[in-house]
Amino acid sequence: MVNKKLYNIVLSLGILSFLIILSLFVFDYYKTYYLENTNFKEESVFVYIESGSGLKSFKNQIGPLVKDSTTFFNAAYKTKYLLNIKAGKYKIKKGFNNKEIINSLRFNNIPVRVTFNNLERIENLASRVSKFIEADSLSLMNSFFDPYFLTENNLNSESIFSIFLPNTYEFYWNTAANEFRDKMLSQYNSYWTESKKEKARLLNLSPIEVSVLASIVQRETPKVDERPTISGVYYNRLKKNMKLQADPTVVYTIKQKKGFDTKIRRVLYKDLKIKSPYNTYLNRGLPPGPIYMPDFSSIEAVLNLENHNFLFFVADVKRPGYHIFAKTNREHNRNKRQYTNWLRKNNIRR
Incomplete structure (x- = not known):
């Protein structure tokens, strides 16, 4: 009878010990993976992990963002994340547990x-x-x-x-x-589809040359509807082996010389003599590269340029942004007077 009683006591103590150990194990498991573990007030934060980041760098980044770094790195170790720390941009939401943080860092490069x-x-x-x-x-x-x-x-x-x-x-x-x-x-x-390349070939231009010409056209006018006309002028001059004499290329050479932060409101005659492969007043043909990043409308304006006989143009003071076009130099000089008079009247010297 005494032995049976002792046996029951020992059995009860064994079961109780097992339950306590099991409870501790379950709590530790829950704390390691599922207990909320973020330490910031914002609704979410972004983490930028650099390529080749080592464990020390990773700890320095993540440590301040979690309440309990010990459980986090324990979870990261057990899930083998620390063996493959992934570079990228990741989002950690407020209230995430360790498992959610690790999954975000492992799978959700933004x-x-x-x-x-x-x-x-x-x-x-x-x-x-x-x-x-x-x-x-x-x-x-x-x-x-x-x-x-x-x-x-x-x-x-x-x-x-x-x-x-x-x-x-x-x-x-x-x-x-x-x-x-x-x-x-x-x-x-x-x-550069085959149809676009064919359009360029018909103009005797390569895709690169189209972009170079488009960059000049874009700097010449902000008016998208006028760009095909201006493209036609420059194309006519190229066909006749005339110098493009494009003021935007001169502005570019001035900036090459004085710095690209230089503000230029007017091109002077002395500027036309600046030696540079980009100066189309000195050199025939196109510059060696773009003077600006042309947008799609400018590239399309060159590929679909207007067919006309104009060889010259000058700013139209009555329609800001637009130009007056001419077929002869004599006609162009007449058109130019309204612009030079406007410059003098507004005292624009540089």
Whole structure:
């Protein structure tokens, strides 16, 4: 009887101990994976994990965002996340538990939207893009000017700017410089369909030359409806082997000389003598590269240029942004008087 009683006591203690241990195990499991573990007031925060981040760097980033870093890193270790820390942009919501945080870091790399337009130089492009993705401006510039890439794609340090078509694109934040460049080349090649290439061939222009001419046209007028007419003027001059004498190319050469932050309201006669391959008052044909990032409307204006006999144009002071066109130099000089008179009247000297 005594033995049976003792047996029951021991059995009860054993069961109780087992239940206590089981409870501790369940609580520890729950605390490790399912207990809320965020430490910020915002509804959510974004975490940017750099490529090649080691454990120390990862701990420095995540540590301040969780209440209990011990349980988080314990969970991250047990789920083997720490063996494969993934670069990218990730969103952690307020109230997430460790499992939800780890799943977000493992599976939910968030794309970023990269928008660029109205840029004057490839350096401006690199600077802008570096604000959206992990690659910095220096690595982007090195990628753009990589000799092997340029040779393989029949480009050079001047014409490379042509392949970047202004638009909004989607990338992962951890996109490398070469990945960005290669995607832009792919977008450029996709844009240049056979029908567009055929239009360029009929004008005796390459796609790169179309972009170069489009950049001049865009800097010449903000009026989209006038761009095909201006494209026609420059095309007529190219056919006649006349110098383009495009003021925007002179403005570009002035900026090359004085700095691209220089504000220029008027081109002076002395500026026409600046020595530069971009100065179309000194050199025949097109400049070696774009003087601006042309948008799609400017490229289309060249491909679908207006067929006419105009060879000259000058700003129309009565219609800001538009121009007066002429077939002869004599007619052009007559049209030019209204513009030079307006400049004098408004005391615009530079």
